[in-house]
Amino acid sequence: MTIKTIALNTFKEAIRDRILYLLFFFAALAMIVSRILALLTVGDRAKIIKDVGLASVSLFGTLMAILIGTGLVYKEIEKRTIFTLISKPMRRYEFLLGKFFGLVLTLFVILLLMSIIFLALVFAYTSAIDWRLLLAVLFVFVELILITAVAILFSSFSTPILSSLFALCFTLIGHFSWSLETLIKKIPAGALKVLAQVAYTILPDLENFNYKTEVVHGLAIPAQTLLYSAAYGILYTVFILMLAVLVFRRRDFI
């Protein structure tokens, strides 16, 4: 009940954040500009519109998750409202989870609106609704849930600027870690290879949620792959939230 209350409150607060509307505006603008960009290509113009649309949803969604998420906990600490909250019969993890679910709900609403604009643009160009695009958006949402958890983790012990930087680095590493696999193959057997393998296993692999290319090209994606990706996202999110709860539990606000 407490988590739900905090979540709804966080949602109401986040939905009024100006950053959200600014990013939403730029995302919508990027999608509309893709129609003009498509004129410059030769061949499949719909592909350009789909690629730019999905990239906009992913990029601006990530920025929303990071910029809003990193400020969620810090704002309460800065305004000293945290003291009022923790003095209530509420556990610290309930507060954190409430913030998390509130932002996730906000991202869901924003992503839904962006998807509607995106599908409308694709429909206007192709006279058909490609429902598979929503599969790519769904996994962008799974990725954003994980990034939100990371943003909240960092914001539970650091300032918004540093938290944003850490969360951004996490995202970049997450999209870069697949190349570690290539590097591991080239390293000769030894301590360095083991270290690289451990790093590859621990570091997040956000490419697991990237189905943009497959969806745009109409390639088949095995259901098993989708299930494993979703499970990976959820489990990693739970792990990050547990870490955040541990850190926040020990946090001294004075």
Added chain:
Amino acid sequence: MGLKLRIDRIPRQKIPGSGIIYIPSGKYLKMATFGFSSLMADLVFIWAIQYFGNVDIPNRLDSFVHVFSIISELDPRYVDPYEVGALISLYDAKNIPLALRILDMGLAKNPDMWIFPLEAGHYAQIYKRDFPLAKEYYKKAMEIPGAPDIAKRLYANASFKAWDIKTAWETWLEVYDTAKEERLRKIASNNLYNIKATVDIRGLRSALEKHRAKYGRYPDRLSDIVRAGLLPYIPQDYDNKDYIYDPKTGEVKTAVIPWKR
């Protein structure tokens, strides 16, 4: 603002496309896209169209393979760059091997796409007049599931032009036996007629020249060649009709034009 306008008026020497030429291969660029490789491929392709379409840029085609291999690495399933790249190689650069190389790249990345070997076969046959090469490409195309039936017919035709008579004959026979439309059966039949006629007439002409070399003249009738022991028998066309023979010139031709049977 005034300063900016002033600076813009100062001519500055630029090397067009210099930025992209020094970018490493697509494999490493892909790492730097952070999950947006498909979008990056689109942007590089759009840039490439504007760049290579600008005839005022000197030596613009020097970096052609580099740019298109970048696009290929970023999004291997993106079909348009391979096709457009091959077209630019053919019509702009007048470089058929380059066009074939681009299409080979497309096929290597997309072994399930028949369009690449089909186009390559077309280029090899029409522009390079390399029929054995065209034959190989058409064979690759027709072996890919989902390839159109025309790939087999093109293969048969290229085989004939490459003088692989046995393959051409067998393939046209297969087309005839499996054709679902009368029109296709007619095409196969006409080609079988043409193959038989070409082989028969070659054999007859060779025997006629031997007769002329031996007796100083062409025989009065084709049957004279058999009597002279130069051929075991006189062949007939695919419709079991006799070939038309002109004893004055030694010319042998079919009774009908194959395509008008």
